[in-house]
Amino acid sequence: xxxxxxxxxxxxxxxxxFITINCSYSVGISALHWxxxxxxxxxxxxxxxxSGKKKHGRLIATINIQEKHSSLHITASxxxxxxxxxxxxxxxYKYIFGTGTRLxxxx
Amino acid sequence: SQTIHQWPATxxxxxxxxxxxxxxxxxxxNPNLYWYRQAAGRGLQLLFYSVGIGQISxxxxxxxxxxxxxxxxxxxxxxxxxxxxxxxxxxARGVTDGYTFGSGTRLTVV
Numbered sequence: 001x002x003x004x005x006x007x008x009x010x011x012x013x014x015x016x017x018f019i020t021i022n023c024s025y026s027v028g029i030s031a032l033h034w035x036x037x038x039x040x041x042x043x044x045x046x047x048x049x050x051s052g053k054k055k056h057g058r059l060i061a062t063i064n065i066q067e068k069h070s071s072l073h074i075t076a077s078x079x080x081x082x083x084x085x086x087x088x089x090x091x092x093y094k095y096i097f098g099t100g101t102r103l104x105x106x107x
Numbered sequence: 108s109q110t111i112h113q114w115p116a117t118x119x120x121x122x123x124x125x126x127x128x129x130x131x132x133x134x135x136x137n138p139n140l141y142w143y144r145q146a147a148g149r150g151l152q153l154l155f156y157s158v159g160i161g162q163i164s165x166x167x168x169x170x171x172x173x174x175x176x177x178x179x180x181x182x183x184x185x186x187x188x189x190x191x192x193x194x195x196x197x198x199a200r201g202v203t204d205g206y207t208f209g210s211g212t213r214l215t216v217v
Contacts, residue, residue, distance in 0.1 A: 033206055041145075041195050043208040086151070088206070094166075095141070095206065099150035 003027050006087050006098035013105050019074040021101045023087030026068065034061050034072045035086040037100065043086070046072070077105045110134070113198045113209030120216055126171075126185040128212050130198030133179070139201040140181040142173055146194045157181060188216045 004025045013019050023032070034046040047054050047061040049070070054061050058077075063070040074081055082105050087098040110133045120126060132138055142154045153166045155173035163173050170189050174182045181198055193216045198209040 035206070035208075041197075041211040041213060043197065043211075045206050045208070048206070088151075090201075090206075094153060094156065095201070097143075097151040 003096050004087055004089055004098040006101050008101060009099070010102045013077050013103070015078060015105055015107050017077050019077050019103065021072045021085050023070045023098055024068060025089045027089065027096065029089040029091060031090045032063050032070050033088040033090065035088060037084040037086060079105045079107050081105050111198055111200060111207055111209035113212060115212060116210065117213045120188050120214065122190055122216055123187045126188050128183040128196055130181040130209055131179055132200050136178055140175065141199040141201065142181065142183045143197045143199060144194045145197065151197065190216050192216050
């Protein structure tokens with residue numbers, strides 16, 4: 001069993017839909033990260049959070065430390081949101097990555 | 108600026124040839140630096156990390172090595188590439204407010 005599990009692995013949505021991607025982890029962490037990887041491979045850090053909730057534009061990330069669970073929400077999804085979304089947890093020096101959720105938003 | 112410069116963007120190398128991927132970073136000194144590999148259809152796998160000049164920790168036994176000759180330079184090398192070394196290689200730096208990635212190198216070993 002992976003230490004960081006994401007669901008779903010693949011997701012197809014229609015433009016405008018509300019999207020939720022889930023991440024569960026089984027190790028102690030200092031922070032959880034949500035990353036976005038575009039088709040060319042480049043990775044952008046979206047959020048780093050250790051408690052509560054963060055919002056940036058149409059993206060919202062939440063974390064429940066007790067339940068070891070985080071969610072990434074995308075409101076009013078758009079085709080340009082199509083990418084792989086990766087959850088990662090960090091300890092002292094190391095990061096453990098989930099395998100990612102491949103999102104495709106159709107126009 | 109926490110910019111990471113990584114090159115080349117793509118590379119096709121024959122089996123048995125050497126490899127050198129370079130990563131240089133801007134911004135605060137003494138960053139934690141990382142090399143990750145992403146095989147096709149798989150997640151990111153940590154290969155090496157460095158907390159300072161000359162300090163390298165290896166996460167998985169493999170055909171690769173890493174060096175940090177300068178504070179802002181991190182190099183991934185191999186003496187003889189294997190087919191299984193093909194993948195997408197990312198350099199990253201860890202900072203207290205997040206994680207910055209280079210643009211990656213797509214390596215194909217033929």
